Amino acid sequence: MAPRICGTSTTLASLDACLQTSSRLAAHATRPFSLTCRNEKITKGRYEMVKWIKEKATNNFDKNHPTYLGPQVDQPFPSNPLFRSQTVLSESMKNRIYTQVMDHGVAMKAVSEEMQVDVRRVAAVVRLKELENHWKLEGKKFATPYAKAVMKMLPQSQWAHGDMNIPHEPINDIPVHKLSMQQLFVPVSESRHFTREDAAKAFHEGLLSADKRSPQRELIEIERQAAEEGGDRATSIEEFRKEAQEAEELYATELARKSELEDARVKKQQKGRFEFRIKRYNSENVGKYGRARDATGWRYGAALQDRKRGMVKIPTSVP
Amino acid sequence: MRKPKRFYSLNRPKVRQSWNKHNLYNLARMVGDQPQMNGMRTFFQQKWDAKARTRGYHGDHIPEKKWIRLFDRRLRSAVDMPPKYLALNDGSEQAAGRGSGLTTNQVSAENFWATAEVSTTFPDRVNHPRMRSASRLSKNSLLAQPLSNMTPYMQMTFAPLERRLDTAIFRALFASSVRQARQFVIHGAVKVNGKKMVHPSYQLNPGDMFQVDVEKVLYGTGQQKIPQESVRFKSRLEKAEEREEKAQAQLIKENSGEVESESAEGSSESPEGAKPAALSEEDQLVLREQLLESLLVDVKMVLRDKTRMKLSAKDKSRLRVFRKSAAKFLSRPEGSEIDADELIEELQSQMKSLNMYSHGKERGEASEDADQVREPNEQQKQRINRALDIEGLDDKQKETAIKIIGYDHLKKSELRNLADLLKQEAENPIDESKPYATPWRPRPFMSAFAFIPRYLEVNPNICAAVYLRHPVARKGLGEVPTPFPYFTSQLAHNWYLGRG
Numbered sequence: 001m002a003p004r005i006c007g008t009s010t011t012l013a014s015l016d017a018c019l020q021t022s023s024r025l026a027a028h029a030t031r032p033f034s035l036t037c038r039n040e041k042i043t044k045g046r047y048e049m050v051k052w053i054k055e056k057a058t059n060n061f062d063k064n065h066p067t068y069l070g071p072q073v074d075q076p077f078p079s080n081p082l083f084r085s086q087t088v089l090s091e092s093m094k095n096r097i098y099t100q101v102m103d104h105g106v107a108m109k110a111v112s113e114e115m116q117v118d119v120r121r122v123a124a125v126v127r128l129k130e131l132e133n134h135w136k137l138e139g140k141k142f143a144t145p146y147a148k149a150v151m152k153m154l155p156q157s158q159w160a161h162g163d164m165n166i167p168h169e170p171i172n173d174i175p176v177h178k179l180s181m182q183q184l185f186v187p188v189s190e191s192r193h194f195t196r197e198d199a200a201k202a203f204h205e206g207l208l209s210a211d212k213r214s215p216q217r218e219l220i221e222i223e224r225q226a227a228e229e230g231g232d233r234a235t236s237i238e239e240f241r242k243e244a245q246e247a248e249e250l251y252a253t254e255l256a257r258k259s260e261l262e263d264a265r266v267k268k269q270q271k272g273r274f275e276f277r278i279k280r281y282n283s284e285n286v287g288k289y290g291r292a293r294d295a296t297g298w299r300y301g302a303a304l305q306d307r308k309r310g311m312v313k314i315p316t317s318v319p
Numbered sequence: 320m321r322k323p324k325r326f327y328s329l330n331r332p333k334v335r336q337s338w339n340k341h342n343l344y345n346l347a348r349m350v351g352d353q354p355q356m357n358g359m360r361t362f363f364q365q366k367w368d369a370k371a372r373t374r375g376y377h378g379d380h381i382p383e384k385k386w387i388r389l390f391d392r393r394l395r396s397a398v399d400m401p402p403k404y405l406a407l408n409d410g411s412e413q414a415a416g417r418g419s420g421l422t423t424n425q426v427s428a429e430n431f432w433a434t435a436e437v438s439t440t441f442p443d444r445v446n447h448p449r450m451r452s453a454s455r456l457s458k459n460s461l462l463a464q465p466l467s468n469m470t471p472y473m474q475m476t477f478a479p480l481e482r483r484l485d486t487a488i489f490r491a492l493f494a495s496s497v498r499q500a501r502q503f504v505i506h507g508a509v510k511v512n513g514k515k516m517v518h519p520s521y522q523l524n525p526g527d528m529f530q531v532d533v534e535k536v537l538y539g540t541g542q543q544k545i546p547q548e549s550v551r552f553k554s555r556l557e558k559a560e561e562r563e564e565k566a567q568a569q570l571i572k573e574n575s576g577e578v579e580s581e582s583a584e585g586s587s588e589s590p591e592g593a594k595p596a597a598l599s600e601e602d603q604l605v606l607r608e609q610l611l612e613s614l615l616v617d618v619k620m621v622l623r624d625k626t627r628m629k630l631s632a633k634d635k636s637r638l639r640v641f642r643k644s645a646a647k648f649l650s651r652p653e654g655s656e657i658d659a660d661e662l663i664e665e666l667q668s669q670m671k672s673l674n675m676y677s678h679g680k681e682r683g684e685a686s687e688d689a690d691q692v693r694e695p696n697e698q699q700k701q702r703i704n705r706a707l708d709i710e711g712l713d714d715k716q717k718e719t720a721i722k723i724i725g726y727d728h729l730k731k732s733e734l735r736n737l738a739d740l741l742k743q744e745a746e747n748p749i750d751e752s753k754p755y756a757t758p759w760r761p762r763p764f765m766s767a768f769a770f771i772p773r774y775l776e777v778n779p780n781i782c783a784a785v786y787l788r789h790p791v792a793r794k795g796l797g798e799v800p801t802p803f804p805y806f807t808s809q810l811a812h813n814w815y816l817g818r819g
Binding site for chain 1: 329330340341343344346347348349351352353393395396397398399400401402403405406407409410411414432433434435437446447450466467471474492511512514516518520521522524525526527528530533536537540541746747758759760761763764765766767768769770771772773776777778779780781782783784785787788791793795796797798799800801802803804805
């Protein structure tokens with residue numbers, strides 16, 4: 001095979017000439033055996049890209065506030081208007097959530113209701129902040145320059161006490177149940193009062209109505225009380241907060257009791273660097289066919305499958 | 320899976336999960352858009368094309384077989400049902416009779432929604448000419464009109480992939496591409512619920528917390544290292560050190576010259592070793608004073624130049640050089656970190672002992688000003704002149720420099736400011752040992768890709784995030800970040816349904 005030369009195929013003689021006359025020879029001095037010339041011509045596509053980047057991108061993507069490709073201000077993908085960059089919690093909001101939950105002992109449900117943030121997000125914020133504090137105690141280094149830059153690039157939700165704030169996200173999201181995804185034709189008489197309860201029943205006997213599947217069931221009751229004559233929203237909200245706190249405390253004590261019970265079952269023995277934890281275990285519990293998942297030891301006729309081809313050993317959950 | 324050849328092609332482009340500039344350009348010129356429907360292609364061809372394009376973005380590093388196993392025909396969605404709506408209506412208003420010309424009231428959960436709506440007007444700002452032509456007056460856009468009012472289930476086709484650990488890391492902005500995120504996992508830089516997880520295909524469960532090593536995140540999202548840059552800083556530091564040494568040598572020579580003029584002159588042959596012994600205590604004090612003065616010239620320049628509001632790059636480099644040489648002045652071992660507060664405290668005590676500290680009263684500025692007005696003595700003037708000499712300034716530059724820094728000593732408040740500045744500087748220091756450009760800066764064009772989907776809650780300070788729930792579709796919004804329009808996703812979904 002002839003050596004690859006830029007341009008059209010050439011004879012070896014002209015290759016020599018090329019090597020001698022080429023002004024680029026000096027550049028190749030460091031790698032004398034390479035005969036591949038650098039492609040000095042830029043392709044049209046590349047030229048256009050470089051031009052676009054110089055004209056439109058270099059100065060347009062400001063690092064100090066969110067800038068997306070558009071056309072809408074919050075749209076990162078130009079072809080997909082159905083995906084938008086939604087706001088994230090601002091640092092002050094996260095701090096407030098943390099102090100409310102950890103310092104003032106307010107129930108997470110109550111914080112969620114007050115700041116219009118999903119309960120799961122409230123819990124996650126508290127968890128992450130707790131880890132952050134732990135890091136601070138340990139003296140670990142934070143990614144401060146990164147965090148500052150990223151927070152500048154993201155749209156943020158703000159919250160001020162007593163103001164009319166735009167809710168961060170809906171707090172009463174109800175996932176669409178698989179059973180209710182089908183189309184149904186249910187003839188009912190015009191005089192019948194057909195409620196959500198009935199609609200759920202129509203889909204399936206066991207399907208709960210939206211009210212019962214709501215993650216903030218207590219709030220519905222509050223709104224109902226407030227709408228009644230002589231109802232006062234403020235007092236019922238106060239009651240809700242108190243109840244939520246009680247429920248949370250009850251849950252916490254129950255959790256503590258359970259873990260204590262679990263601890264009591266384990267006999268601990270400190271031996272130098274190690275702590276031996278001894279638990280009572282019945283090795284006869286191997287399931288109906290001797291293949292129970294949590295059974296230990298090797299059993300005759302029940303070979304272990306874990307080395308078999310195609311057996312997935314990637315964990316499905318990390319406790 | 321191996322990275323394909325021509326990953327960022329300009330001729331046959333594909334959108335990728337990456338912050339690369341080629342990808343930005345491809346996105347801007349609507350590469351992800353569905354080609355115009357012209358009736359020339361069969362349904363199979365359209366599906367094939369849609370599948371190929373979407374898979375180029377969604378998990379192109381995952382073999383097709385594995386993705387097919389992950390694919391789920393059940394697409395998740397959620398409806399926001401405000402408690403107020405549920406309290407005031409029992410749902411019967413939706414079922415009320417509509418026959419015989421009856422129009423029912425238009426009450427639904429939507430009337431109670433309070434969250435911010437997405438913008439739908441078309442602004443004139445377009446980044447690429449192709450964007451304008453694609454967004455208006457095309458058959459596709461006419462077909463897309465009613466889509467904004469429905470739940471875009473089809474955009475959830477690739478939702479199972481968002482559960483993967485590597486994708487979640489990329490979505491949380493901890494890596495600049497999924498392949499990089501995958502590498503972080505494999506290299507053991509990622510923890511899930513506090514335990515090391517080395518499987519990039521681990522499917523996150525709602526409530527799982529993942530953490531990425533801070534250094535890896537800084538490397539992944541920071542600008543790449545340019546070797547010349549560190550060389551420049553090094554040479555600047557070396558130059559400053561050289562100047563100082565020269566000046567020191569000169570000073571010592573002068574001082575010792577005075578002392579040794581009586582004694583034999585031959586003994587000044589051995590320069591380094593004999594010097595400290597040759598200097599009297601008084602001269603050593605003078606020398607130390609002079610050294611400190613030259614050290615503080617740069618700091619004064621930074622602190623007192625009122626014409627600039629923000630620190631310039633030059634100011635920052637001055638501070639860095641100051642920090643290094645101050646540590647040396649305080650005879651700290653080389654390479655040891657010194658805390659900003661500690662440094663200032665020691666400097667303050669040195670200045671006090673050398674009588675170079677202006678005791679500005681804490682009560683108010685007036686007394687400090689009174690201090691400043693006092694005429695500088697000859698010794699002070701001489702010292703500052705010499706310090707500027709060491710800096711290598713000519714007469715004119717010297718004049719302007721003196722105008723800025725004045726003859727007086729640093730005040731307490733100024734020292735406090737200096738401590739703050741140094742602390743800020745220490746947050747994002749120059750460090751040549753790092754694999755990324757220091758001080759840390761975000762990658763170019765990062766802001767175009769910076770968004771965090773709602774199913775994640777991210778704490779960028781510690782580079783940790785929680786996977787809250789699975790992504791869902793809601794009215795007018797699909798939570799899976801995909802660059803493709805509804806039609807393309809629909810065709811791809813149809814492909815994977817495997818029906819005809």
